[in-house]
Amino acid sequence: MSDKTYTITELAHEFEVTPRAIRFYEDKGLLHPGRQGMMRVYARRDRARLQLILRGKRLGFSLAEIREMIDLYDVGDGRIEQMKLTLKRSQERLSALEQQKRDIDDAIHQLRQDVRIIDDFLKVKERNRDAPSFKEFVQGRGAQLAEVAE
Amino acid sequence: MSDKTYTITELAHEFEVTPRAIRFYEDKGLLHPGRQGMMRVYARRDRARLQLILRGKRLGFSLAEIREMIDLYDVGDGRIEQMKLTLKRSQERLSALEQQKRDIDDAIHQLRQDVRIIDDFLKVKERNRDAPSFKEFVQGRGAQLAEVAE
DNA sequence: ATTCATCTTGACGTTTACGTCAACGTAAAC
């Protein structure tokens, strides 16, 4: 059951990528769709993989890295040593992702702060045409704005 | 006070990039260090910018995107209309980052789950040489593993 | 039978983000 299949353009439309890109992922070993004559046939599994690929891209990973990640799932019923290696690699990936999460949390935090400062400044200016300059306004609020702006 | 400066190789070592890369960022308008004769002189501000650039890269943004982000800080004391635009752009960036955060949270969640499954499986195997196959083991634990593996 | 839509496989082009020389300037060290 649930043996639904997709053509390449169906998937392309659904995920807003070009068929060319999908074939390219196959060339690079990230997808292995079935064939029906010449045509590629994508199953549920391939769809799931494509989702993984695109999420990986959104997170800034290279196709080679994404391939490594996907290969972790291809353990099948390999030997135990192989699975231990997979486990180790997975844990390393996890650490990298957690680092990235810290990066993004920082970025969000700072950007929120800066957005707020600009917003506040604009509000002040609205009711007081000759309020302090932006630079004075920024000083003492310890934003990244003050560090990066000249 | 705090007018410390850096040479290009100092920064390169500190952040583990090549001088070539730093010059490249300048070519692309992401940095504007001072000069002392021929040589570039990097101040606190430039260092902060370089940090922003590298964090942006770790998050998978292109240099062009990072430049747009940095330019948001270059508002200076521009006209109010300009600052309103900056505010809007910043809020859009914020939305994008929040989307990315959801992506990464998902990825971390799933990877943790999968790591746990593999770990459990290996433990079972350790005390019971002819335990169920990995595929059977995975079934019914609803991991992504089951979807993506063939 | 032929037109049309959709697929296929090359093959070459393009953009991004640097790496890698080459040739030269400058300032301190011997």
Next chain:
DNA sequence: GTTTACGTTGACGTAAACGTCAAGATGAAT
């Protein structure tokens, strides 16, 4: 004064990730 260390500007090379034709196969529609 010349070697050494570090800087500079081109200019060309390259890997990744596709885009963009070109030329042909296939199956459904007219």
